[in-house]
Amino acid sequence: MPSPRPAVPRITDVAALAGVSTSTASKALNDTGQLREETRARVRRAAEQLGFTPDSRGRALSSGRSYTVGLITTDSSGRFSIPIMLGAEDALSAGEMALVLCDTRDDPLRESHYLKSLVSRRVDGIIVTGRRTEPRAPIDVPIPVVYAFSPSTDPADTSVMVDDHGGAASTVRHLLTLGRQRIAHVTGPATHRSAVVRAAATVSTAGDALVAEPLHGEWSERWGRHAVDVLLRTTDVDAISCGSDQIARGVCDRLRELGRAVPDDIAVTGYDNWSVMALASRPPLTTVDLQLEQLGRRTAQLLLEMIGGASSSGLLELPTELIPRESTLGT
Amino acid sequence: MPSPRPAVPRITDVAALAGVSTSTASKALNDTGQLREETRARVRRAAEQLGFTPDSRGRALSSGRSYTVGLITTDSSGRFSIPIMLGAEDALSAGEMALVLCDTRDDPLRESHYLKSLVSRRVDGIIVTGRRTEPRAPIDVPIPVVYAFSPSTDPADTSVMVDDHGGAASTVRHLLTLGRQRIAHVTGPATHRSAVVRAAATVSTAGDALVAEPLHGEWSERWGRHAVDVLLRTTDVDAISCGSDQIARGVCDRLRELGRAVPDDIAVTGYDNWSVMALASRPPLTTVDLQLEQLGRRTAQLLLEMIGGASSSGLLELPTELIPRESTLGT
DNA sequence: AGGTTCAAGGAAAACGTGTTCCGTATGTTT
DNA sequence: AAACATACGGAACACGTTTTCCTTGAACCT
Structure with missing residues (x-):
């Protein structure tokens, strides 16, 4: 009882x-x-x-809809997934929809478990997101699905991602506009799609101003510091565009230690606008904001449209925003 | 149609x-x-x-339970809420329960909106969490509620929080064990409960080894750097215990700039085990892990027990874990 | 042989809502 | 005055499941 x-x-x-x-x-x-x-x-x-x-349970039964969408993330602790989640949640809550959270921790078993659970709950739709920008295998459910950040390998699915090419290009154009002529690029592993895409955009946008092959390493401050040593040993540069704020912060630290002024001697740009890195760096970093919360919102909107009957809209790339700060502008 | x-x-x-x-x-x-x-x-x-x-909607209606719990967070972008969420989600998913996410963004209007939505969904229980450790006003719903991280002001409610006193004390004992005799404490604003509690624990544990009043400032690297200047101007210390990893990182940076060796001249401890700070610091920080994921799990378990009929268990403080690293041990 | 017990499975109600269909009263038109 | 449209509101059913009874037949006991 x-x-x-x-x-x-x-x-x-x-x-x-x-x-x-x-x-x-x-x-x-x-x-x-x-x-x-x-x-x-x-x-x-x-x-x-x-x-x-x-009682929305009664309403759900009667209306055939659950007014709920599922969010499957392979890694919600990542700093990329979170703003996406929040943006999606915000857009959904405006439409009286709830969001149920499923963190698969990159475990296929957990993923299929969650999928089953969501189908059983008769969720109106599903958002799939991940930590990396590599395309991922689509999920197989009889429900509208939108992929956010990491797109589906099936181009017929609806995916929303960041325009990494445009983002990287914008930093280079920014440096060129400031009159920098000898640019280097330091970024993450060549096995990461985002690093490769950003490097390619940097190469094609910088043209002759690029004075060295892109340097690939890990996404860490340590690599940023080390890359400066590698770079200055052989090359004379007036700007370093980095593949992440973390790398850029390492770059700035090492440059300061070597007595090279940022940005007077060498300008530095980051990527991600991860505030804890970009703002704490000395000097604060000019960087690219990924607008992830906006991406989450847009994803949710697309999903709502599909729930409403719209058909898949294929792959969508959302613009980034360049945030100029002292690391290129000076004080 | x-x-x-x-x-x-x-x-x-x-x-x-x-x-x-x-x-x-x-x-x-x-x-x-x-x-x-x-x-x-x-x-x-x-x-x-x-x-x-x-179809779990049918089951929900028939069983009287929705097999769903709501998570209300005042700020889910904070690095504290996220591990708690994940831990809770993990514990709940094991019991076939789903978790619906509600981020109030510190807006009372949004909070009451979400509350209404959760009640309407006949959620089996609610977890309330926040960004700070200050007690918060309880929510008024006819459903089991457990407060995580930021406890309810009503001691009759069930709250799970971090044992901040014990955590701070453990760092001081660690320093004393290593033979440090002249300890200072640098922490966040005196208006923050966590700063005050940790400072008090530091004072009472260090005893005569504390060579200065706790220094209050902001939770930032900049304040950490500045505090070093303030401190060394008047005092001779062999250890600095910090109220956060961010502050500790700033402290380490400034000490290095001043040519003081860490930990040989001065040992430094952080707090939070925020990996991006604690591991990127030079040297890596000895710090206190808040075990937030465990806290989330424990919260979910308590909630499940209450849903099962158990009565409120009042306030519960969970132990922290000291993580020794190079900033006190050396290499 | 007649009664008791038990396994097996079906009929119906319950959960709480939304919606379709229908009856009634009121007012309008010829 | 009769025919008719309309506003109003109620009865019944649908949504999909679980659960409480109830019926049936067989086995068992005295």
Whole structure:
């Protein structure tokens, strides 16, 4: 016996108090059907008085929709997934939709478990997101799905991703505009798609101003510091464009240690606008904001449209925003 | 007309295929009731064949439970809320419970909106968490609630928090064990409970070894760097215990710039085990791990117990773990 | 043989809502 | 005055499951 009954009022209670039938009460509360305004008001008053909140389980069953979407992330602890989640949640909550969180921790077993759970909950749609920008295998469910950040390998699926090419190009154009002529690029592993894409954009945008092959290493401050040593040993540069804020911060630290002024001697750009790196760096970093929260919002909107019946819209690349700071502009 | 019907099989379809009634099918699939094993197997085969997944909306309505819990966070972008979320989600998913995410962004309006939504969804329970350790006003719902990280002001509510006193004390004991005799403490704003609690623990544990009043400032690397200047101007210290890894990193940076060796001249401890700070610091920081994921898991377990009928268990403080690294041990 | 017990499975109700269909009263038109 | 449209509101059903009874037949005991 699980307690005598929480005594939460149902619509029949409201109807009884208002002296109408349940169907009338339902119409009154949902602004449907043909009712006198006076009746509507009476029902609303009754609902108010009882503190009635409609049970969405009943509504879900009756309407065929659950007003819920699932968010599957392979790694929600990553700093990329989180803003996406928040943006999506924000856009969804505006439409009275709830978001259920599923962190697969990169485990295929967990993923299929969650998928089953979401299907069983008759979720209206699913958002799939990951930590990296490499395309991932699509999931197989009879529900609208949108991929965010890491697109589906199937181009017919709807995917929303960051325009990494444009982002990297914008930093280079920024450096060129400032008159820099001897640019180097330091970035992450050549096995990471984002590093490769950004490097390619840098190469093609910088043209003759690029004075060295892109340097690939790990996404760390340590690599940034080390790369400076490697670079200055052989090359004379006036700008270093980095593949991440973390690398850029390492670059700045090492340059300072070597007595090279940033940006007077060498300008530095980061990537990601990870505030804890970009703002704490000395000097603060000019960088590229990925607009991930916006990406999450856009993803949710697309999903809502698909739930509404729209067909897949293929791959969508969202613009980034260049954030100029002292590491290129000076004080 | 919303498409001719997704044609997802219902339990009646399974029952029909197996040649039994729906009630029998239900019993077979849930391992309840009295059925021949052969019948059970037949029903299971039919379900398998049809790819049947029970509709949890129906189950929710029938069982009176939604198998869902809500997570209300005032700021899910914070690095504290996230591990808590993940831990909770992990513990809940093991029990076939889903977690719906609600980020209030510190807006009371949004909070009440979400509360209404969760109540309407007949969530089985709610987890409330925040960015800071200050107690917060309890929420008023007829559902089990557990507060995580930021406890409820009502001591009768169930709250799970970090043992900040013990955490700070452990760093000081660590320093004393290493033979340090002249300890200073640099931490965050005196308006922050966590700073005050950690400072008090430091004072009472260090005793005579504390050579200066705790220094309060902001939670930033910059303040850490500045505090070193302030401190060394008047005092001779052989250890600095910091209120956060961010501050500790700033302290280390400044000490290095001043040519003071860490830890040989001065040992440094951080707090939070925020890997991006603690590991990137030079040298890596001895620090206190808050075990937030464990805290999230424990919170979820308590909530499940309360959903199961257990009564509130008041305030619970979870232990932290000291992580020794080079900033006190050397290489 | 007649009664009791038990396994097996079906019929029906319950959960809470939304919606379709239908009856009634009221007012309007010829 | 009769025919008719319309506003209003109620009865019934649907959504998909679980669970509580109830029926049936067989085995068992005295």
